[in-house]
Amino acid sequence: MDFSFDQEMLMESENDGDQLGSLAASEIGKLQLPEPLTVCIDQNADSLLRAAVHNEKEAYKNYCAYAHHIGFTVRKDHVGFWPNSKMIKTKDFICGKTGFKKELNNNVAVKYRRGDTMTGCPAMIRYVVDVKGNWSVKKFIETHNYHLAANGDKHLLRSSRKMGDVSAQVLRSMTKSGIRTSDAFSFLATEFGGVENLDCTKRDAYNFIQRERKSIIENGDANSLLRLFTERQAEDTMFAWDVQIDESGSLLNFFWSDGISRLDYDCFGDVIIFDTSYRLNKYNLCCAPIVGVNHHWQNVLFGVGFLSDETVESFKWLLKSFIRILDNKHPMAIFTDQDQAIAKAIEECLPHTRHRLCQWHIYKKLSSKLHCGVSTKKVNELFYKCMTRCNSEEEFEETWHSMIVLGNLYEHAWLISLCNIRHKWSTAFNKDIFGMGILSTQRSESTNNICHNASKPTSTLTESFLGLENVMKAWRRNERDEDFKSEQSAIVPAVKSSHVLRQGTLVYTRKLYSMFETELLHGMCGLAVECSVTSNSEFYVRNLDNEHTVRPWIVKVDKGNELAEKNVLETLRKLTLESEAIMNGKNPQEMPMSKKKKTLNKPHNLKDPTKMQPK
Known part of the structure; x- marks a missing residue:
């Protein structure tokens, strides 16, 4: 030639x-x-x-x-x-x-x-x-x-430039393990003695991983996700999901919850946190994780929804699907941000659930909403007191009035709108409902931050689902670690001779025991409780370090439930007797709960035997 x-x-x-x-x-x-x-x-x-x-x-x-x-x-x-x-x-x-x-x-x-x-x-x-x-x-x-x-x-x-079999396998394996593509490429370059010895560039590596991800959804992202839901349901009979499609057959919203999440909700579902402030997929669907708190005071996911928009209809569909899939159990309280669409959906779908607003979001707006000159600092202090420090509705009204007068805020539109929904954000109006001391949706927002590492704005629906699954696996591993520590290590009470504290070590997890011990020692050693002569539902509490500080503590009992009324009053009287025993130098022998009362204890306070089993 x-x-x-x-x-x-x-x-x-x-x-x-x-x-x-x-x-x-x-x-x-x-x-x-x-x-x-x-x-x-x-x-x-x-x-x-x-x-x-x-x-x-x-x-x-x-x-x-x-x-x-x-x-x-x-x-x-x-x-x-x-x-x-x-x-x-x-x-x-x-x-x-x-x-x-x-x-x-x-x-x-x-x-x-x-x-x-x-x-x-x-x-x-x-x-x-x-x-x-x-x-x-x-x-x-x-x-x-x-x-x-x-x-x-x-x-x-x-x-x-081409992607060889060796480079492809290394990149595929490392990225599936959660390693970033750039780090996987750096590893390849080191192994081959420099980038000049590789058969691809960093851009080729990114393109290859992108093609690999797209291959997961050959028949369309929605079909791939539904096929994955079906596979999970075959593996886990308690796995449940629901989707909403439009008239043309396109996917609008979807929600899913696996078997362990449903069991967690049965144990810890009295209080849930709902936040839709994050979008982590290429379709810009808003991620709506429904979060709770377990017996180790850790976050736990009850289910996750993805919504195409944040309208009343979408939220209504999500809440109805959530309640139906979670065995029609309604939570006692739900925490959200100040969104009108969510509020309307909750009012219709969860009529017996107390809707609480995130105090952090409200207080964050305060500096941009209120400008009272030299009195701004004092007004802010009074506003904060109205949020968390008022122990009765009467005290709230007095403090709120003082704040309005001090700042001359009689016609302030934002404050007027907040005052109209004060029962949703002030603790003074929620003493009668179990709320676990939660005041904001930051647990859900922290969940979104964690999910940010598992799913990116360019992620497909399938990738978002798999990323959230990995987050749930990590959380459950943390829970099992705490279960193991609670089983294998005994809690040492601050006062070893106290039978009450020793009894607490047997029924509480390590985290909840520390909270219980702090509250008990403060209540027994720092407070005095006296029962009112005029009313069985009124008690007087004062600090021992300030005998002149006396404020009435009003306990409202559900008159329609005689058993609940009897148990609440019995417990409060025993607490009063215990306080008097401490003051008189007596030694209480056990925690103030009868055998009947023990059956009413919340499983999120106790070491639930079902939660101690490996998952």
Whole structure:
């Protein structure tokens, strides 16, 4: 095979309509090529071209190998066919810098102008195919009109970049384990002795991982997600899910909860936190995790919803699906942000649930809403007292009135709107409901921050679901670790001789015991409780370090439930007797709860045996 061609061959005209790499002869005659011209004469390169080829793929592969050895990139160009046939007659492969860039219209504004990489390089190769399918080289021009790539830069040539099996397997395995693509590529570069020895660039690695992720959803993202839900349901019979579609059959909203989440809700579902402030998928669906607190004071997911919009109808669908899937158990309290759509949905779907607003969101707005001059600081203090420090509705009204007068805020629209819903955010109006001491939705927001690492704004629905599954697995592992510590280590009470504290070590987890011990010691040693003479539901509490501080503590009992009334009053009287015993130097022997009362204790206060089993 003779390769002794010169540049004059570029001017030849072929009968099959050859365009010679998209270069017209007239254009080449007019253009002055940059100097110096680089001519590559290499025996190894010559052997690459002499290798036998049998199809277009092999021809392209051989010329790419030759190009990598020399230091340039390859593009596919003109193809000629035999008359009345789809059989290839000629096939051209050209240098990546062949041709010239079209001039841009200066009147059209563009955000980014790409650099001009075209130099009109004449290098090319033409294969001719006979009627029997035999491939041979007809024309070859090896002259380049630019400096070729150095050995350390050849990995950047486009036609030299490919994803080998080894690199693909390493990237696939590491990213599935949660390692970032950039870190996985850095590991590959270190193992191969530098990026110049790799068969791909960092951009190729990112593109490969993106294609891998897209392959998960070959039949569409929604279909892939539903198929995954079906697989989970086959593995876990308690796994439940629901979807909402529009008239055209497109997915609007979906919700899911697995078996362990449903069991957790049965144990710890009296108080839930609901927040939709984060969107972590490429469809901009809002993520709505429903979060609770377990017996170790850790976050626990009861279910996760994704909503296409934050309208009343979407929230109503989500809450109805949540209650139906979670065995129609309504929570006692739900914490949300100050969203009107959520409020209307809760009012309709959870009529017996106390709706509480996040105090953190409200207090955060205070500095931008109130401007009272020199009295601003005092007004802020009174507002904060109205949020958390008022122990009765009467005290709230007095404090609120003082704040309004001090700041001359009689017609302040924001404060008027807040006062109308004060029962949703002030603790003074929620003494009668179990709330676990929660005042904000920050537990749910922290959940969203954690989910941010598991799912990105470019994630598909399937990826978001799998990422949240990994978050739940990590949380459950933390819960099992705490279960193990509670089983294997005994809690040491602050007062070892106290039978009450010793009894508490048997019924509380480590975290809840520390909270119980603090409250008990403060209540017994720092407070005095006296029962009112005029009412069985009124008690007087005062600090021992300030005998002049006496405030009435009003306990409201549900008159429609005689058993609850009896148990509440009995417990309060025993607490009063215990306080008097401490004051009189007596030693209480056990926690003030009767056998009947023990059956009413919340499982989130006790070590629930069902929660101690491996999951």
